[in-house]
Every structure is written in structure tokens, then in C-alpha cells.
Amino acid sequence: MLHRLLEIEVEARKWWEDEGVFLSESRKYPPKPGEKFFATFPFPYMNGYLRIGHAFSLSKADFASAYHRLRGANVLLPFGFHCTGMTNKASADKLSREIQQFGNPHGEDVEGGCEFWWRVAVEDLRAYGLGCDWRRSFVTTDVNPFFDAFVRWQTRKLKSMGKIVKDLRYTIFSPFDGQPCADHDRASGEGVQPQEYTLIKMEVAVKPLPLKLGPSEGKRVxxxxxxxxxETMYGQTNAWVLPDGRYGAYEISETDVFIVTERAALNLAYQNFSKTPQKKPSCLVELTGCDLIGLPLRSxxxxxxxxxxLPMLTVLANKGTGIVNSVPSDAPDDYMALQDLISKPDVRAKYGVKDEWYLAEAKRLTYLKGFTEGTMLIGEFAIGLEAFQEIKPIIKTKLVESGEAILYREPEKPNLMGRKLTASRFCKAISTNKPVVFLPLMQRYLLN
Structure with a gap:
């Protein structure tokens, strides 16, 4: 029975092909309402076999086209193959590296990979029975001059209508690949957006600088x-550093040096906060958190x-800059860490912490309640008892405009890098465990 069903399937596909059932021709007169139907499908990447997910999604367009064809409508269902973009390039690079490492058992040239998968996809779609007018199929390169000309015309047309604009946008960027690392180019972290921070500049308030910071002498550190x-910076009692954390003194300009983690310094460099913008940041000296404990700061x-x-063992080196403001009045973690330091003389002795370095009378308030219900009690904004959530953007702007802070962005999820490789989607930087950054790039947008 199964054998006969398969025979019928083959016979039906041959009849469809011979009779041109799926071909769509122009007609003498313009169609009336309901007399035409057009369907399309997002172009799949040509770097591997089509999957069952493609068939599931495509079936909706195919079944709708078949229904309207039975109604007598003039139906057009074309099909495109995505042969450009970083995903295809990264897949070809991966294949090339594997052939160099393990050899090619088939002895074939790896060039033309997209063309290979494109032809395999056509065979599979024909076997599936897709009701496609294959005269209208295309690949997204200049191999198909008609589609290439269409894209150029479409872009010029939209631009002439004022529908294409160009503006700065922060995007995840791979220094390793030298290009943006879009959602479908990543092994992990799809949908990750930039998290904006206010970077508070706490100046080292001692001259001359400690011996470890000697290479930074003559600069503002x-x-x-x-x-x-x-807006909570009025309540700072200290700064936290990770005792065993790895930091560096990085040149931000001819006069200023930031002490941050290497990961944060790379992000800053690609956001143009560096003496060497969009390159490897210039590190004057490598440091540990222990080198920073006890530094007096003006914040x-x-x-x-x-x-x-002061030392804090729970500071995250893969988030922010590895340096944390301590505001016990608004952050329970800060309050508990400070109380822990106060109550453990052995910990203070281990890191050489002196009593005058911390404020013992810090009060504990919950973070969220302080933001939503708290009001300003000190500083220039205490006059009207403004709520924290209302005054936050004003204070942020004031700090940035006065040069006491900068705006800094990094991926909202810290561990974007991963070693996972899949057949169809990965950013080479992420798949090889290389760092990615947020970079402001001029990009084009379509307006509604």
C-alpha cells in the first residue's frame, strides 16, 4: 500500500510539471477582486539542508495558494534562496577550517557551497510537492541579475520617497570578524539588546599615586x-572591588585613565572612550583588586x-566594569556586605582594611521601594522632595554634561559568547569564544 502511495505521489508531481499547473501567466485584462493571489516565504539560508520547521511554515503559504488556485484565481508562489550575509560566510569559513584541519575525503573544492545547497533545496522542495512557479525562483546575489536589479530599484525608490534614513545605532559588533553580529549570526544571545549604564568617574584622590599606579603618574586616574x-549617588559610602579580580589602568584620553576590567575597556574603546578608539585599548599597567583596596576616591x-x-567577594567581573558604587541606603547587598565587613575583623585584617575607610551607620532600605517611593532628602534636588524615578534622568544628564560621568553600553546578558556551533547560525567570534562589543554604527532604517 505504501509503495503504491509513493508511486501516485511521483505520478502526480510529474503531471503537475507537464501541465504547468503552478505556472502563473499575465492575462489580457487586469484581475478583478479575488481573481489573483500572491504568496511568498522568507528566504532560507543556503548553508545546510532545509529542516522540518521550514516545511511546517511553508505549508501555510502552499496550502493557501492551492486553495485559491482551486477557486480559479491566478496564483503566484515564487521562492527565494538566501545566499548572502554573515551566516553563509561563517558557515563556509567553518567548512574551510575543518577541511584544512581534517582534510577533504571527497577531494572537492569547497567554493560554491551556496550553489550546492541551493540546488539540493530545489530538489527537496520539488519532492515535497511545493506549488511553486520555478521560473520565478531566485538567489540573493548578482548571480540572478533580475533579482539584483529589483533590489537596486527598490532601494533607490524607497530612498527617493524619503523612506530610508541613516542614523547611529548601538549594535553588537565582532572585532574578530570586523562586522556587526546580528541575531541570526549568533550561537546564543538572540534578541540581546544594549544595556545603558551611567559610568561614574571616581577620581583617585592621592598624590603621588601609589607605586602600582606609577605608570599613570601625571594623569587623572x-x-x-x-x-x-x-540618582542614588548622594548615598555613596564606598566603592567595591573584587579582591582577586583582574583590572587594568586604561588610557581613555591624553589626560584620563580608567581602572576597569579588560572586557569593559574593550567595550569602551569601541564606543570611542579610548586613546585608541575602535582598537585594542591601551593598558598602562595590569592590576588586581587587592591593588585597589584602600584607594581614597572623590566621587x-x-x-x-x-x-x-573596599573588598567585596561577589562583584561580577563579566558585568559592568568590575567596579561597583556602594549605596547601602538603597541596595540591600551593599548594606549586608558592609555589615559583614564590620563584623569580621579577620576579613578586614586579610585585606588591610582600616576602620576609617567605611561608614558603620549605613541604613538598610529596599532597592525597589527606594526607587518607586523614595524622595530626595539631600542635594540640590531635595527642595521639592522630588521622587527618585522622576529625578533620575535629570541627574544622569547633569553628571554627563559636567564630565563626571559617561554613558556606557554593553550586552544586557553578560555571557553572550559561547562555544556552541550549529549548522545554520553562528557568529564566528561567538563560536570561537572571542569577545563581542557594542559599537555605535551608522545604519539604514526603513520608515513607516
């Missing part, structure tokens, strides 16, 4: 802390003229 709550908006860098 800052511990740069990333915060989402710049914007802080009620105390001098605060100090």
Missing part, C-alpha cells in the same frame, strides 16, 4: 563604576568628600 541608579554627588575602595 578614575575608578569607573557602572550604575543604573545615578560625584557623594555626601562624604572622600570614600574608599
Amino acid at each position: 578614575f575608578l569607573a563604576a557602572a550604575t543604573l541608579r545615578p 560625584p554627588l557623594a555626601a562624604k568628600e572622600i570614600i574608599y575602595a
Whole structure:
């Protein structure tokens, strides 16, 4: 029975082909409402076999086309093959690397991979029985001069209508590949957006600089802390560093040096906060968190003229800059860490922490309640008792305009890199565990 069903399937496909059932021709008179139907399908990448997911989604367009064809409508269902873009290039590069490493058992040239998969896809779609007018199939390169000309015409037309604009946009960028790393180019992290921080510049308030910071002598040196709550900086009691964390003193300009993690310095460099913008950041000296403990700091908006860098074992090196502002009045973690330091003399002795470096009377308030219901009690915005959530953008702007802070962006999920490889989607930088950054790029947009 199964054998006979397969025979009928083959006979039906041959009849469809011989009779031109799926061909769509222009007609003498313009169609009336309901007399034509057009369907299309997102072009699949040509770097591997089509999957069952393609068939599932395509079936909707195919079944709708078949229904309207039975109604007597003039139906056009073309099909395109995506043969450009970083996904296809990365797949070809991966194949090339594997052939170099393991050899090619078939002894064939790897060039023309897209063309190979394109022809395999056509065979599979014919076997599926797709009701496509194959005269209208195309690939997204100048191999098909008609489609290439259409895209050029479409772009010029939209531009002449004022529908295409060009503007700066922060995008995930691969220094390793030298190009943006879009959603479908990543092994992981699809949909990750930029997280904007206010980078608070806490200046090292001692001259001459400690011996470890000697290479930075003559420059302004800052511990740069990333915060989402710049309006709480009035309550700073100290800064936190990871004792075993790896930091560096990176040249931001001819006069300024930021102490941050290497990952943050690379992000800053690609956001043009570096003496060497969009290149490897210039590191004057490598440091550990222990080298920073006890540094006196002048921090914007802080009620105390001098605060100090203290050890905290839970600081994340893969998020922000590895330097954290401590505001116990608004952050339970800060309050508990400070109380922990106060109650453990052995920990203070281990890191050489002195009593005058911390504020013992810090009060505990919950973070969210402070933001939604809290009001300003100190500083220039305390007059009207403005709510934190209303004053936050004003304080952020004030800090940036005064040069006491900068706006900094990084992926909202810290571990974007991964070693996962799939057949159809990966950014080479991510798949080889190379860092990615956020970079402001001029990009084109379509307007509604």
C-alpha cells in the first residue's frame, strides 16, 4: 500500500510539471477582486539542508495558494534562496577550517557551497510537492541579475520617497570578524539588546599615586563604576572591588585613565572612550583588586568628600566594569556586605582594611521601594522632595554634561559568547569564544 502511495505521489508531481499547473501567466485584462493571489516565504539560508520547521511554515503559504488556485484565481508562489550575509560566510569559513584541519575525503573544492545547497533545496522542495512557479525562483546575489536589479530599484525608490534614513545605532559588533553580529549570526544571545549604564568617574584622590599606579603618574586616574541608579549617588559610602579580580589602568584620553576590567575597556574603546578608539585599548599597567583596596576616591554627588575602595567577594567581573558604587541606603547587598565587613575583623585584617575607610551607620532600605517611593532628602534636588524615578534622568544628564560621568553600553546578558556551533547560525567570534562589543554604527532604517 505504501509503495503504491509513493508511486501516485511521483505520478502526480510529474503531471503537475507537464501541465504547468503552478505556472502563473499575465492575462489580457487586469484581475478583478479575488481573481489573483500572491504568496511568498522568507528566504532560507543556503548553508545546510532545509529542516522540518521550514516545511511546517511553508505549508501555510502552499496550502493557501492551492486553495485559491482551486477557486480559479491566478496564483503566484515564487521562492527565494538566501545566499548572502554573515551566516553563509561563517558557515563556509567553518567548512574551510575543518577541511584544512581534517582534510577533504571527497577531494572537492569547497567554493560554491551556496550553489550546492541551493540546488539540493530545489530538489527537496520539488519532492515535497511545493506549488511553486520555478521560473520565478531566485538567489540573493548578482548571480540572478533580475533579482539584483529589483533590489537596486527598490532601494533607490524607497530612498527617493524619503523612506530610508541613516542614523547611529548601538549594535553588537565582532572585532574578530570586523562586522556587526546580528541575531541570526549568533550561537546564543538572540534578541540581546544594549544595556545603558551611567559610568561614574571616581577620581583617585592621592598624590603621588601609589607605586602600582606609577605608570599613570601625571594623569587623572578614575575608578569607573557602572550604575543604573545615578540618582542614588548622594548615598555613596564606598566603592567595591573584587579582591582577586583582574583590572587594568586604561588610557581613555591624553589626560584620563580608567581602572576597569579588560572586557569593559574593550567595550569602551569601541564606543570611542579610548586613546585608541575602535582598537585594542591601551593598558598602562595590569592590576588586581587587592591593588585597589584602600584607594581614597572623590566621587560625584557623594555626601562624604572622600570614600574608599573596599573588598567585596561577589562583584561580577563579566558585568559592568568590575567596579561597583556602594549605596547601602538603597541596595540591600551593599548594606549586608558592609555589615559583614564590620563584623569580621579577620576579613578586614586579610585585606588591610582600616576602620576609617567605611561608614558603620549605613541604613538598610529596599532597592525597589527606594526607587518607586523614595524622595530626595539631600542635594540640590531635595527642595521639592522630588521622587527618585522622576529625578533620575535629570541627574544622569547633569553628571554627563559636567564630565563626571559617561554613558556606557554593553550586552544586557553578560555571557553572550559561547562555544556552541550549529549548522545554520553562528557568529564566528561567538563560536570561537572571542569577545563581542557594542559599537555605535551608522545604519539604514526603513520608515513607516
